[in-house]
Amino acid sequence: MIASLLCSWGNFRDNLGNACLTSFFVTGAWDQDKLVQSLKAYQNAEKDERMESNPDLYFNCATVNKYLENYERALSGFEAAALKDPCLNATEEVQMIVNLLDKLELSLKGQARVKRHRTLASSFSAVNINSSRKKATIGVLMEGLNKETAVVAHVLLLIKHDNVAPLYYIACDSEKTFFILSVYGLRGDAIKEGDQLTLVEPNYRYISFSWKCKKYEFKSIRVDFLEQILINGKAPTPNQAVSTAFQAQHKP
Numbered sequence: 001m002i003a004s005l006l007c008s009w010g011n012f013r014d015n016l017g018n019a020c021l022t023s024f025f026v027t028g029a030w031d032q033d034k035l036v037q038s039l040k041a042y043q044n045a046e047k048d049e050r051m052e053s054n055p056d057l058y059f060n061c062a063t064v065n066k067y068l069e070n071y072e073r074a075l076s077g078f079e080a081a082a083l084k085d086p087c088l089n090a091t092e093e094v095q096m097i098v099n100l101l102d103k104l105e106l107s108l109k110g111q112a113r114v115k116r117h118r119t120l121a122s123s124f125s126a127v128n129i130n131s132s133r134k135k136a137t138i139g140v141l142m143e144g145l146n147k148e149t150a151v152v153a154h155v156l157l158l159i160k161h162d163n164v165a166p167l168y169y170i171a172c173d174s175e176k177t178f179f180i181l182s183v184y185g186l187r188g189d190a191i192k193e194g195d196q197l198t199l200v201e202p203n204y205r206y207i208s209f210s211w212k213c214k215k216y217e218f219k220s221i222r223v224d225f226l227e228q229i230l231i232n233g234k235a236p237t238p239n240q241a242v243s244t245a246f247q248a249q250h251k252p
Contacts, residue, residue: 017042017061019038024038039068042057055088058080059077059078059081059093063093069205072211074097075094075211078093078094096161096162100161100168101216103160108180108218111172111178133148134148134150135150135152136149137175138173142204149201149202150199150200153171154196155193155197156169156193157193158188166182167182167191168182169181177219179218184223185226185241190240196233198230200227203222204220204221205221207219226240
């Protein structure tokens with residue numbers, strides 16, 4: 001009876017994680033809190049020893065980490081899932097993340113060498129920021145959500161990749177600091193190269209880790225909600241928003 005309850009508890013947490021993960025996509029809300037809730041549920045499910053043989057749990061937990069942009073944890077999770085069930089497409093997920101990271105790294109290095117970006121700094125001075133927010137640059141941001149702050153940036157390049165979301169861009173601020181911008185919930189044509197963005201309450205990360213003897217290191221800002229971004233001084237329209245259908249992995 002006790003063993004049955006433990007098994008049910010693990011499955012319940014697993015299903016809760018699946019529900020939160022699916023909700024993140026299908027509602028179109030793109031609420032990062034749903035990912036955090038999903039990850040917590042999966043981690044609780046892992047405490048049930050009977051769930052250790054469930055490759056889908058590892059796969060789904062890795063998926064959450066991928067969209068939380070915890071790239072190292074995602075890679076480790078997909079690799080573990082592939083070992084437990086080679087029939088899952090976990091190996092392909094690992095390769096897609098590595099390909100993405102390589103693209104981001106190469107694109108950042110390439111843009112930093114382009115001389116034309118030196119003329120961008122003068123165009124930042126004309127941007128008006130809401131008086132309740134402080135204009136900031138990448139160099140002064142704290143890790144995580146920076147409330148009452150806004151960063152003005154220029155879009156330099158769209159990074160094409162194999163996943164539906166997020167959209168990835170190379171951008172730079174007024175100090176010519178280059179960074180990765182990841183945007184959720186917007187159509188691919190909403191932001192164009194050359195656009196000027198105001199990033200409200202930017203969610204900043206400094207990514208630094210090694211995978212298979214290769215070092216990845218870059219600055220990143222994540223945009224989850226339409227309210228967090230202005231495109232050429234204007235808020236995105238409802239027509240520019242998008243939701244994506246998704247189902248978590250599950251085997252009965």
